[in-house]
Amino acid sequence: MTITLPNLVPASQFSVDELTDAYNQTRVDYLVPMPMNAARLQEYIRVYDLDLEKSFVAKNGERIFGLGMLGLRPQRSWITRLGVLPNNRRHGIGEMLMEAMLEASDHAGIPRNILEVIKGNTPGHHLFKKMGFTESRELVILRRPPSPVSGTLASEAQWFSKAEAIPFLDERKGPQAWTNETESLQNVDDLFGMQICLNGRGQGWLVFQKTDFNLSRLMFQTKDGDPEAIMLEMLAHLHSKFPKLDTYTENIPADDPHLLAFSRMNYINVFERIEMCRKIQ
Numbered sequence: 001m002t003i004t005l006p007n008l009v010p011a012s013q014f015s016v017d018e019l020t021d022a023y024n025q026t027r028v029d030y031l032v033p034m035p036m037n038a039a040r041l042q043e044y045i046r047v048y049d050l051d052l053e054k055s056f057v058a059k060n061g062e063r064i065f066g067l068g069m070l071g072l073r074p075q076r077s078w079i080t081r082l083g084v085l086p087n088n089r090r091h092g093i094g095e096m097l098m099e100a101m102l103e104a105s106d107h108a109g110i111p112r113n114i115l116e117v118i119k120g121n122t123p124g125h126h127l128f129k130k131m132g133f134t135e136s137r138e139l140v141i142l143r144r145p146p147s148p149v150s151g152t153l154a155s156e157a158q159w160f161s162k163a164e165a166i167p168f169l170d171e172r173k174g175p176q177a178w179t180n181e182t183e184s185l186q187n188v189d190d191l192f193g194m195q196i197c198l199n200g201r202g203q204g205w206l207v208f209q210k211t212d213f214n215l216s217r218l219m220f221q222t223k224d225g226d227p228e229a230i231m232l233e234m235l236a237h238l239h240s241k242f243p244k245l246d247t248y249t250e251n252i253p254a255d256d257p258h259l260l261a262f263s264r265m266n267y268i269n270v271f272e273r274i275e276m277c278r279k280i281q
């Protein structure tokens with residue numbers, strides 16, 4: 001079957017409701033179901049600094065075929081929400097959308113593009129390799145259903161407001177996933193922090209988002225001591241304080257030494273992503 005190739009229109013010409021509908025239609029058969037509603041997409045656009053002028057919708061007449069969104073921050077851009085409607089795939093539309101976003105990014109003088117693809121998403125992975133992206137690392141997505149914490153706490157925790165917690169984030173070493181960069185967290189409401197000092201065994205901090213329904217966006221660092229022991233104690237504090245809340249946290253590097261503590265605290269590995277980068281010489 002041949003199709004008439006669509007035109008690419010900046011996403012800024014569509015309402016968030018229209019973008020949400022289009023996004024959901026491209027993901028009906030997705031590996032990990034992630035439907036959005038308009039309020040969530042609006043929040044996503046704000047938190048992750050998406051630029052709708054540089055994001056695109058593939059359209060022919062009134063028919064939408066697909067879309068892709070571009071986040072912009074100094075010296076880097078992020079490709080997200082890319083999708084083509086199932087019946088219109090394999091006609092070059094995904095590639096057209098990617099080319100348009102990369103051109104907009106290059107035109108803005110951005111030297112590095114980042115994206116993530118779920119492990120096992122062969123079409124996405126092949127497309128991104130074709131567009132010049134290479135794998136940088138693997139990231140894990142974790143969830144913990146509410147459950148009591150067994151054992152006793154071995155330290156006191158100090159709890160912080162968002163304004164007090166944000167400076168901790170800049171102590172992190174190495175690149176963070178886009179969703180976990182300080183810029184993302186600054187844009188998030190209901191952010192809190194905590195610090196512990198484990199008698200003679202080290203210290204660490206944890207920053208997290210807490211709503212009425214769940215805990216999320218766990219960011220952390222061991223200042224000194226064994227990362228597994230420090231993280232276990234921080235998680236014990238967190239889940240003792242909020243025993244009824246579900247927890248979801250994403251994009252922790254798969255080789256992070258704190259991960260052992262998460263599995264000991266009954267976190268489940270929900271799925272994995274591959275982070276990919278493209279650098280302009």
Ligand SMILES: CC(C)(COP(=O)(O)OP(=O)(O)OC[C@H]1O[C@@H](n2cnc3c(N)ncnc32)[C@H](O)[C@@H]1OP(=O)(O)O)[C@@H](O)C(=O)NCCC(=O)NCCS
Pocket residue numbers: 026027030081082083084085088089090091092093094095096116117118121122123124126127128130
């Ligand atoms: C990934 C996706 C956007 C590709 O869109 P598309 O319009 O079908 O892709 P194109 O026709 O432009 O294909 C471009 C390249 O992508 C790769 N590709 C696309 N579909 C593929 C498939 N089923 N298997 C292997 N490679 C594939 C190929 O490298 C292809 O180049 P080629 O035609 O020279 O082989 C589409 O499959 C989709 O919407 N999937 C669901 C949402 C999703 O996975 N989004 C990416 C999330 S990170």
